[in-house]
Amino acid sequence: MRAIVTVMPKQSVLDPQGVAVRDAMHHLGLENTGLVRVGKIMEIDLGASGPEIEGKLHEACRDLLSNPVIEDYRLELEP
């Protein structure tokens, strides 16, 4: 089983990287670019599957792969 975990900064957290990207996009002629948010994506080869793994995976997303104070995560599983 493979997991794709996407972690994005929460709306209320300042995202200076997103701002820098937006400004740079403006310079590249994409003047209408609005909000940009920069997050992380993790492709994880789980090497196993089953409901137990899934449970642990959610735990890992919450405790390790994201920090709920500043980030939200999304977990997708592929067979």
Add this chain to the structure above:
Amino acid sequence: MRAIVTVMPKQSVLDPQGVAVRDAMHHLGLENTGLVRVGKIMEIDLGASGPEIEGKLHEACRDLLSNPVIEDYRLELEP
């Protein structure tokens, strides 16, 4: 239009971050975790649309949002 740009380290390029995550997953009881690759994801509100924008966007992906020397990018557009 909204763009989702995913930037991943190239296959042959060392991804120390992925290795660190894999090792940490092992400690969290996900002992079978194999390859982990960590990339970036950018959600971009383009504020406009059209084929011209798309062309420029590919340019931005190549020159700004990713580093083609060590990374590959994937661009998805949402209306």
Add this chain to the structure above:
Amino acid sequence: MSADPAITPEAIARHGITPGEYSRIREILGRDPNFTELGIFSVMWSEHCSYKNSKPELRKFPTTGPGVLVKAGEENAGVIDIGDGWAVAFKMESHNHPSAVEPFQGAATGVGGIIRDIFTMGARPVFNLNSLRFGPIHGDGASVKNNRRLFAGVVAGIAHYGNCIGIPTIGGEIYFDESYEGNPLVNVFCLGVLRHEQIARGAAEGVGNPVFYVGAETGRDGLAGAAFASRELTEESKEDRPAVQVGDPFKEKLLLEACLELLATDAVAGIQDMGAAGLTCSTCETASRGGTGVEIDLALVPRREQAMTPYETMLSESQERMLIIVKKGREDVVRRIFEKWDLPYAEVGVVKDDGMMRVNDHGVTVAEIPAAKLADDAPIYHREAAPFVPPAPLDPATVAEIDPGVALPALLRHPSLASKNWVYRQYDHMVRLGSVVRPGSDAAVFLVREAGKFLAATSDCNALYCKLDPREGARIAVAEAARNLACSGAEPIAVTDNLNFGNPHKPENFGQLREAVEGLAEACRFFDTPVTGGNVSLYNESPAGAIDPTPTVGMVGIIREESHITTQYFKGAGDAVYLLGDPGSGLDASHYLKALHGRKEGLPPRLDFATEKRLHDTLRGLIRAGLIRSAHDCSEGGLALALAECCISGEAPWGADIDLGNIAGRADDILFNETQSRAVISVAADRAAAVETALTSAGQSFLRMGTTGGSDFRIRLAGRAWTWPLAGLREAWYGAISRLMEETNTQ
């Protein structure tokens, strides 16, 4: 063995091997090489590893002296005694081409490489310096934007690696000039400290001893990087992208700690880092130094990627790896320590008595080469050197005077002369609790606690002088480094250098190299500072031509007592300000001429060794007698710039009222000429008489110029006067690079 490509003339050429070199390979082997062997020869005989074009020149350097414990070239880095049983190992290394292709990783892995060179010697790395050159960063246009991108990336890469591994980067230099456009220079320096008895050797000693591979797994990254460094950069260099390596400073931190822990156990017979040419270089060099052979099996090498061929495994430049020859029976010590640090390790081979480097893959021999011949018998070329043609002296009549009131702030704002705080604040320059003088003064001063020593270090090279007169420029580079140390209260002990030049096949480039080496050698002899090692980087060219010759000098000195540590900035109001040396004249090769008139012309200032030495001895004498409060040398920008820096470069700015009297001549000439052997000092009012007596009896020429204080910097000269409020000057100088980098699009 899987089907290797055939050894065709094209394959040979693609490996950068000439027909002459190929017949030599056949002679050594007594047969044709196979593909893996061809690859091995190509990296070992590249300029980067073999110095085949520069070796005869490098022999001109003084490398011996009473304090030299390990000579340049003997090992990865030279080792110099600093007293009480302590020693330092230091060296400079370039990563120019990798940084041109991928600035962040190129610079980062450069730092990683030089740090490995130092701890391979058994020394604990204690600080880093860096010397950087880029194309211009002010203005607009695609190339300027690219220069900014390279500059930002390189600085971030150095910061990433050095900060993470926890070695402070405490000094360096940066210049911007058209000649580096497309071919930036990234020279990094590391110094480590060790006890005399801790010196480790890179020799495969003891037949039957096991050979261990430790550190990161091998991947396909950086295939044949040494060969890449030994070519000109072209448009197609982008195709060389697989040559880019990614650094993992975290791994290296673990490797550093584990290796030092292991070296403290006496289980190690020899140790060698895997830098350029990776496994190839480390196996054949350790065998060659030990007068032994080394046999390894690639099947045992920890690997990151599947299905790597022997060719790829031998030529990979994956970072953060070492080869360790372990005393037989002590293998457990290695296991225990590397397991503690969670690092991969594997016993991959054994020391043999047959002088061969033998590489097996699952027991099948895939390469077999006499190690010493491979490591030491690369062809040596005596390239043609174009004779030096002195440049025409500058005709001052062709230089329109720019009012100094305008010229001084303009110079202070020029990125080559402006404060480099935008750079060094990105470097952790305080970790390890030794940074006594932080970046921003003539030399950095570092307290090595374990040894109880204050070391001073600086890196210098005025490439404009070197372009116009390579020999004089090189002599001045050494003199300026020694002068920076003297101003800081230090006595120089040794030098490392990085020779950055263009393609040596072009006689004018090779002529520059020869002139510069001879100039460096002469000056190092004069100042009694042996060369402990260094690096040669040739083929620094972009489509527009060769870079200005840049023989970077890194110099280290010792300060006897804490009270002798001296910085460049004024310390308070009411102090007397003196110029040591002569006001001088001549705007030839000056930064005033270059930065404000756009002209790289004229005959660089001349250096007189005796005058220079007197200045250094006088400065140290005054400092040791506790007579002065600040000392700053005059370099780029001349007297006016030095004075301005004394006013504004400290934490609290201090004004000054300077009266130069009635010196005859043009104001711009008097204020901005770069006459050598000069320094600006400040002296508490009640010490002025004692200082003047000391200067007179030392035969040191001097000029009392004025007094510190107030909130302006003022100069009077022959009836004219200029007044600059400190706040404006400081802002021009302090924020210049930050404004260029933050307020303009750097991508």
Add this chain to the structure above:
Amino acid sequence: MRAAVLRFPGSNCDQDCHLALDFLGADVHYVWHKEESLDGFDLIVVPGGFSYGDYLRCGAIARFSPVMRAVVRAANEGRLVLGICNGFQILCEARLLPGALVRNRSLHFLCQDVHLRVETAATPFTRACTPGQVLKIPIAHGEGCYFADDATLDEIEANDQVLVRYCAPDGSLTDGANPNGSRRSIAGVCNRERNVFGLMPHPERACEPVLGGTDGRFLLRSLLESLPNPGIHAA
């Protein structure tokens, strides 16, 4: 009184902390991250550096080290825990302290002196200071921008948990004096029980005149004075 300085793979201010505490008279010991016990230590220092390379997020992986379970136990027992820089990040990740640390707003790593205003002396970490006192101490971090949501900020302020804020040399809170964009200029916070403290600046780098300042001693001395048998040098 015994102090522990933890060592994670990638810690690089461990020796500096050891040196500074030793200099001030503490009985200091290193503790390896694989240890599971911190029995017998009155003070636990989580030093700066790049634990686990700071991959993923600063402090995110170190938090799962065996020794961190012992740190949590020690904290719950009321023993003193100090996190400096990466140590602060680890303590936030371990939820021993509120909030989180994110990228500096300039996106650059910053190494420089900053001024800190001491907000309260009513903690073991600041008792040698006076409220409003301004300290000059260096920072060195790329991700030191303190973040917590408004409710959390209001709560920690109401509980007097903010111990130091970035300020101008005269003690005023200005945007220009905030090096990294931290919310409400917060440089360091303690837990509700006031026995766990984390801050981004490095007090251990400001304990000797030869290094350009001694203001860091106010914080470290506070700590040692708060412990049994301090045995402090008259420094």
